Amino acid sequence: MAVKLNKKPVTGMKDILPEEMAIREYVMGIIRSTYAEFGFTQIETPCVESLDNLNCKAGGENEKLIFKIMKRGEKLRLDEAKEENDLADGGLRYDLTVPLVRFYSNHAAELPNPFKALQMGNVWRADRPQRGRYRQFMQCDIDILGDASNLAEIELILATTTTLGRIGFKGFEIRINDRRILKGMAAACGFDEASYDEVFIILDKMDKIGRDGVRSELLDAGYASDSVDKYIGLFEAMEKAEDPVEYAIDSLGDLLDAGVADSFREIISSVRAVGGDHYRLVFDPTLVRGMSYYTGTIFEIAMPEFGGSCGGGGRYDKMVGMFTGQEVPACGFSIGFERIVLLLMESGFKVPGSDAKCAYLIEKGLPSDKLNEALKSAETERADGRQVLVVRMNKNRKFQKEQLTAQGYTEFKEYFCEALK
Amino acid sequence: MAVKLNKKPVTGMKDILPEEMAIREYVMGIIRSTYAEFGFTQIETPCVESLDNLNCKAGGENEKLIFKIMKRGEKLRLDEAKEENDLADGGLRYDLTVPLVRFYSNHAAELPNPFKALQMGNVWRADRPQRGRYRQFMQCDIDILGDASNLAEIELILATTTTLGRIGFKGFEIRINDRRILKGMAAACGFDEASYDEVFIILDKMDKIGRDGVRSELLDAGYASDSVDKYIGLFEAMEKAEDPVEYAIDSLGDLLDAGVADSFREIISSVRAVGGDHYRLVFDPTLVRGMSYYTGTIFEIAMPEFGGSCGGGGRYDKMVGMFTGQEVPACGFSIGFERIVLLLMESGFKVPGSDAKCAYLIEKGLPSDKLNEALKSAETERADGRQVLVVRMNKNRKFQKEQLTAQGYTEFKEYFCEALK
Secondary structure, eight states: OOSOOOOSOSTTOOOBOHHHHHHHHHHHHHHHHHHHHTTOEEOBOOSEEEHHHHTTTTOSTTGGGOOEEEOOGGGOOTTTOOSHHHHEEEEEOSOSHHHHHHHHHHHGGGSOSSEEEEEEEEEEOOOOOBTTBOSEEEEEEEEEESOOSTHHHHHHHHHHHHHHHHHTOOSEEEEEEEHHHHHHHHHHTTOOGGGHHHHHHHHTTHHHHHHHHHHHHHHHTTOOHHHHHHHHHHHHHHHHSSSHHHHHHHHHGGGSOHHHHHHHHHHHHHHHHHSOSSEEEEEOTTOOOSOTTOOSEEEEEEOTTSSSEEEEEEEOTTHHHHHHSSOOOEEEEEEOHHHHHHHHHHTTOOOTTTTOEEEEEEOTTOOHHHHHHHHHHHHHHHHTTOOEEEEEOOSSHHHHHHHHHHTTEEEEEEEOSSOOO | OOSOOOOSOSTTOOOBOHHHHHHHHHHHHHHHHHHHHTTOEEOBOOSEEEHHHHTTTTOSTTGGGOOEEEOOGGGOOTTTOOSHHHHEEEEEOSOSHHHHHHHHHHHGGGSOSSEEEEEEEEEEOOOOOBTTBOSEEEEEEEEEESOOSTHHHHHHHHHHHHHHHHHTOOSEEEEEEEHHHHHHHHHHTTOOGGGHHHHHHHHTTHHHHHHHHHHHHHHHTTOOHHHHHHHHHHHHHHHHSSSHHHHHHHHHGGGSOHHHHHHHHHHHHHHHHHSOSSEEEEEOTTOOOSOTTOOSEEEEEEOTTSSSEEEEEEEOTTHHHHHHSSOOOEEEEEEOHHHHHHHHHHTTOOOTTTTOEEEEEEOTTOOHHHHHHHHHHHHHHHHTTOOEEEEEOOSSHHHHHHHHHHTTEEEEEEEOSSOOO
């Protein structure tokens, strides 16, 4: 008992106080109800996954970020262990995509086809702690498994933009591209398929370093100046084109399947025709999305209030096959939940209804019959959905009421032992 | 890519399918809104805590159940490690009480006083896997910190029973006792203070083995037959007494503080006067509650549908002091969330509104203008809160509609490429 315990959360993780939690729950409520209206059903997987599964995405990069769970009991053989992974058998999930694909592989027979999943849950990454970035954070993913058609992309984008609109965001952009357009453009300029990954990593910096920066990095990396010039010229021309989508499709010719082109056109035209005017859908040929598992359409949310992405997703048709041997089309959209909460907090957002609460102050020693009267009155108000705090009256009643007012209590009832003279 | 990954969740943990998840979210929604009406605010702590904190409850028993997180990077020294704890620096929390007390110790200055907290979150215990018991499960705790008065107990019991009533439970019991009554009764019969723990472990079996069973186990454990006879006689007399609370208080005399007795009386009378008739509050002098950290009132939910406890709690005034050196009164109630969900699932419970959904079937190749018409109609219905699934029409339309009907889709709209002849 003499030893004092550690009051701080573990390194890189945070406690969530009531004010932030109320905003988080409010946002989660809108996400849940909006996605439900689009036919998504919520699921949950364990926070712990086997290390093999966590390392499946051609690991290396991810593996270093995994919080590993030690084996227990007889399975833990300290004396025989040669390397780290001899001692661990599981890890905390670092995203919701790998667990979803495992879940789907395990339960496909019990699930509707297509299966529209909503997941909200914590993930963990042992990143170097930085301001505003935590090692435990919430992800919010929607995915459609089993739909190869572009209805998946259309519904994902409509559902996500409707959700963001209901939370109160407007004037944002959804940027869209397709990995096949991205690859076609590199091919059209003579880049070798083996070099795509490196080329795209450089292209991905367009936002920050501009066309000239991308050009010189590509040249520095040793690519032929013919290819680099043609590539940069293409992006320049698309930016000037009246219809960049058609320009891109035209310039790719046979390098892009006609069906893929039609499907991409329809995603853009349908979302523009149906979606609200609180956002713009924009074709962005420089959009890369880092994850190597994307196979088709990719998209990203860009908020004016926030430099950088506020969520994104795309089509990943090959991942289910890694679990089952049989490929299943899949497409997902992940909302940057933590960033959205941060933006709301910074804007001074208050959850609706959080300032119409009532507090009953109960003087010490109040006779039981009067106490019961107060409790019954509180019960009646609560049955109508009112928030009622029943609390002991402090000696400094004025200060107590000031404190309560700051918490959103706008009405007070005071119960004294004797009627005030 | 050739290696197939593991489709199953890790040992002892489970995937949650949409049907169960809908029930869980429904229950969580009622819990959130009801406790909010009682002035509780939600908070969250990281799932990972330092090992020191997790072992604070005079460990041993708990320590074996902790999933430990391995150190990372340079801090992991495989060659120098002599024992398990040299390799680990954190663990998954096994309850929400230790994290809450750490949280409160860390943030007391920013929190209202008293602080009424609601926590809903997963905890992990490396128990031997059994049917219906999982290694990751949800706990749902409410706690009041900083209120030494019995208003804390009264509000905790009223809030919890109101919540259970709104979920649909009736005919259950809240059993109540006080550790000080429990100890007083042992003292009154001549048991030595050092033997209380063992005596209470035996007494706790009263439900299962009856008075005779408790008597013979106490005798087998070597306690004086005088004490054992007196002890058993006391429980017998209380059961027959018209008012068991007054009988217990009378028989304890000076062994029970008069203030404690008055406070206990008032908790019972107020809850009975104010609470609904969907449950009974019952004094149970044999109620022990295992946790050694309880210091005063203890209570438990007993459901007729369910052998055993469906939640419980009590007063634990000494725990905050372990973190800060300064004691803060505290009282909490934990709902057996997983058991409640299990009871609802077994009773065939359906979430209200889950069977009034509409599905739009879109034939393959539908022209974009007709597709947009369908999407706009869906948008309008969704804006009214209706659940609308927009999905590709299968070749076997009849089977598809049967499947959708089973999922709660009661209305269909079909969009064909050409008007039906």
